[in-house]
Amino acid sequence: MIGSISLRLAPGVLAGLALAVAIVTPGARAYHTNFQGSCNNDSFSTSGVTRSQARIYAEIGAYEGYQWGGGCWNDNNVDDAPGDPTENGSTRGEGGDCSGFTFKSWYERVSTGDAGFTYHYRMRNIHGPYTADKFKAANLVAHGPVSKSATTTMDAFASSTHVGMIYQANTAYNTDRIVEAKCEACGTGIWSRTYRGDPSYGGARRFGWAG
Amino acid sequence: MSARFLAVASTLALGFGVSSCGGHGSPQLLDGREPPPLPAALADLDGAAMTIVEVRAVSGGGDRRGRSCERRVEQAKSRSPIVERMAPVGASITFRAESGGVVACDEIAGTLSASNNPESSTPWCGGSYGRLYDGVLRDPRLDLCWPADGGPLTAFAWINPRPGVRWIVIRDGETRHVYEVAAGLPVRVARKLKATVAESASFDVEEYASDGTRLRSYTLDTKVAG
Numbered sequence: 001m002i003g004s005i006s007l008r009l010a011p012g013v014l015a016g017l018a019l020a021v022a023i024v025t026p027g028a029r030a031y032h033t034n035f036q037g038s039c040n041n042d043s044f045s046t047s048g049v050t051r052s053q054a055r056i057y058a059e060i061g062a063y064e065g066y067q068w069g070g071g072c073w074n075d076n077n078v079d080d081a082p083g084d085p086t087e088n089g090s091t092r093g094e095g096g097d098c099s100g101f102t103f104k105s106w107y108e109r110v111s112t113g114d115a116g117f118t119y120h121y122r123m124r125n126i127h128g129p130y131t132a133d134k135f136k137a138a139n140l141v142a143h144g145p146v147s148k149s150a151t152t153t154m155d156a157f158a159s160s161t162h163v164g165m166i167y168q169a170n171t172a173y174n175t176d177r178i179v180e181a182k183c184e185a186c187g188t189g190i191w192s193r194t195y196r197g198d199p200s201y202g203g204a205r206r207f208g209w210a211g
Numbered sequence: 212m213s214a215r216f217l218a219v220a221s222t223l224a225l226g227f228g229v230s231s232c233g234g235h236g237s238p239q240l241l242d243g244r245e246p247p248p249l250p251a252a253l254a255d256l257d258g259a260a261m262t263i264v265e266v267r268a269v270s271g272g273g274d275r276r277g278r279s280c281e282r283r284v285e286q287a288k289s290r291s292p293i294v295e296r297m298a299p300v301g302a303s304i305t306f307r308a309e310s311g312g313v314v315a316c317d318e319i320a321g322t323l324s325a326s327n328n329p330e331s332s333t334p335w336c337g338g339s340y341g342r343l344y345d346g347v348l349r350d351p352r353l354d355l356c357w358p359a360d361g362g363p364l365t366a367f368a369w370i371n372p373r374p375g376v377r378w379i380v381i382r383d384g385e386t387r388h389v390y391e392v393a394a395g396l397p398v399r400v401a402r403k404l405k406a407t408v409a410e411s412a413s414f415d416v417e418e419y420a421s422d423g424t425r426l427r428s429y430t431l432d433t434k435v436a437g
Contacts, residue, residue, distance in 0.1 A: 022343055066351065069436030075395045089436055095412060097437050112357050113409045129355050133338050146219040161340045161437070162285040162286070 033081040036092040037124035048118045048210040049107050051083060051154040056164055058105040058154075058179045059190070060122065065095030066187045071104065072096075072125040078185050086184045095188050096127065098163045099180035102156060103128030105165060106206040108142050113143040115208055125160035135163040135204045146205040148196055156204040157195035163204070164193065173197075213233045232344075238299040243325070246299070249389065252423030253378065259387040263297040266393050270304075279333050280304045280316035289314075292394045299388065301365050301401035308340070313348070315339045315399050317367040337367070341397070342419055346370050348397055352411055353433035364404045366412035368390060368433045369397035375420055376427075382415035410435045 043090030065079030073096065074080070081093025097103060103126075107117040110129055120126055129139070136158035139145060146155060156165045157178070164180030167190050171177055175196030181188040195201040212310040238260065240246060246260040254261060266275055269289050291307035302318040315338055322336035336356035341348045349369035358365075370379050372392045379398045381389045390398050402414055411434040418427040 004388055069434050085349070087344075087437070089434055099435070099437060110410055113361055113407075115297065127410055129408075131337070131339065131352075131354060131435055131437055133284075133340075133354070137335075137337070160338060 006068075028204075030175050032091060033054075033083075034092045035067075035081045035094040035096075036070065036072060036125050039123045040121065041126070042121040042124050043126075044119050046107065046117050046119045050211040051209050052211075054105055054107065054154045054206075054209075055167065055179075057107075058101070058167070059080075061096070061101060061105065061181075062179055064188055066097060066181050066184050067091065067093040067095045068097050068184070069100070069127055070094070070096050071127040072123045072124070073080050073122075075122060082184075082187075084184055096181045097129050097136060098181045099132045100127035101188060102163050102165060103130055105154075105179075106143065108206070109207045117142070117208070132158055132163040133160045136160060136202050141207070143204055143206045146203040147180045148201075148203040151196075151203045151205070154206070154209075156206075157198075157201040158200075159200045159202075161193075164195065170196075173178060213306065215330065216321055221341040222300050230433075235314070240297045240299055241302045241318065242297055242311045245299065252421065253380075253389060255418060256309065256380070256387060256389070256422075257302070258298065259380065259389050261389045262299075262391075263305070264391050264393045264394075265295045265297075267293045269293070275302060276316075276334070277306070280306075280314065280338070283335060283338055284308070284314045284331060291396065294393050294396055296390060296399055298390070299429075300403040301367060303367060303399040303401065305399045306394050307396065307407065312340055312342045313339075313369070313397055315367065315369065317354050317356055317357045317365075317399070317401070319358060319365045321360060322356060336365075339367070341369060350436055351431060351433045352437070353435050354410075355409060355412070355435060356373075361407060363407055363410055365401055366404055366414075366433070367399060367401050368412070368414060369399055370414075370416060370431065371397050373427070376418045377421040380417040380419060382417065387417075420422075 055076045063077040064073035068087050073094050080205050084093045085092035109118050116156035164178040166176050167179040174194050178193040179190045249261050288309045289306040290309045293306045295304050306315045308314050316335040317337045318334050321334050337354040339352035339354050341352045354367040356365045381388045381400045404411050413430040
């Protein structure tokens with residue numbers, strides 16, 4: 001009798017143990033959530049986009065997570081795919097990386113010869129053709145370098161390896177609040193940064209804001 | 212042509228022999244030079260053109276291109292030899308930075324970015340920084356370069372050579388471009404796409420050993436990131 005009870009309970013006990021392990025092991029819970037499986041490709045062309053609109057767009061994207069090469073997120077303020085291995089685009093998690101987040105927040109288009117504006121839905125899985133380096137160095141029709149002293153809200157500071165947009169400019173000496181997709185461990189958010197005083201960063205501007 | 216390049220070319224010719232057919236009908240390299248002869252071990256490779264690889268010492272004072280690449284990327288003070296590659300569709304520099312990662316600067320003919328910055332002396336259309344994890348890149352660090360004439364994009368990416376691989380071959384239709392592994396660094400390869408708009412690229416890769424044995428053949432799918 002004891003033996004038969006044990007046999008009947010065993011699957012439940014094992015399931016409970018598996019659940020407990022999953023709960024206390026962040027990596028096991030997070031890895032390969034395939035968040036991107038629920039993303040789409042929805043967008044529309046638009047015009048008259050202001051810096052303020054772009055700021056709100058980026059603000060909604062903050063706290064949604066970071067994904068290397070990624071480009072889609074929801075708006076629940078939780079990284080639904082935390083703890084993925086870094087620099088691995090195949091993990092298909094939530095969020096953009098620094099350049100993809102900037103590309104979408106700047107309403108940019110994939111064609112580098114097109115300065116027009118496109119609204120990318122949050123859940124649109126698109127990264128765009130630019131690395132951080134292309135925000136720092138490339139002078140294109142849609143964006144290009146600008147002196148740091150001239151930068152204002154929703155301009156960006158870009159280095160060869162990172163780009164973040166100005167959420168609130170000049171909050172202290174050489175300091176701004178930056179909205180950025182920073183890293184897998186730290187996610188996407190709004191933080192005080194000193195990129196303005198860092199010589200490895202240059203100013204970058206999206207051209208054609210309506211205001 | 213530098214003395215160091217001559218030394219490399221001589222080594223190839225003496226060490227591996229040359230193929231009489233290698234390079235015939237091959238496109239010129241980006242800088243106008245003819246492709247060097249194929250190594251004898253790859254003489255039977257159809258449609259193949261050898262690329263030039265030049266390995267230079269760290270931070271040579273007269274190395275203008277190496278210096279300009281170092282200046283371009285902030286973490287990029289080199290701590291390894293500088294590997295410069297010249298292929299028909301693009302040129303690149305790769306070296307290991309003091310920070311431990313690898314740095315690349317990429318060049319095509321008629322770079323859009325350079326044409327918009329006439330005061331800029333840099334020849335580079337883009338660049339990449341890759342972190343190494345146990346000596347290996349997790350991401351090939353795709354870089355897309357746009358020509359000023361609005362023509363097709365050129366894609367650059369790193370290939371991690373596995374132990375025993377001497378040459379990386381990139382297939383592009385009927386042609387193959389042969390890159391020799393050098394200085395223990397990832398191999399920066401280039402391919403001209405058909406598209407003028409893209410955010411990803413695929414490379415058909417073959418890996419060959421020193422005796423010409425094909426070790427592996429695969430397609431590397433890359434996507435812009437970071």
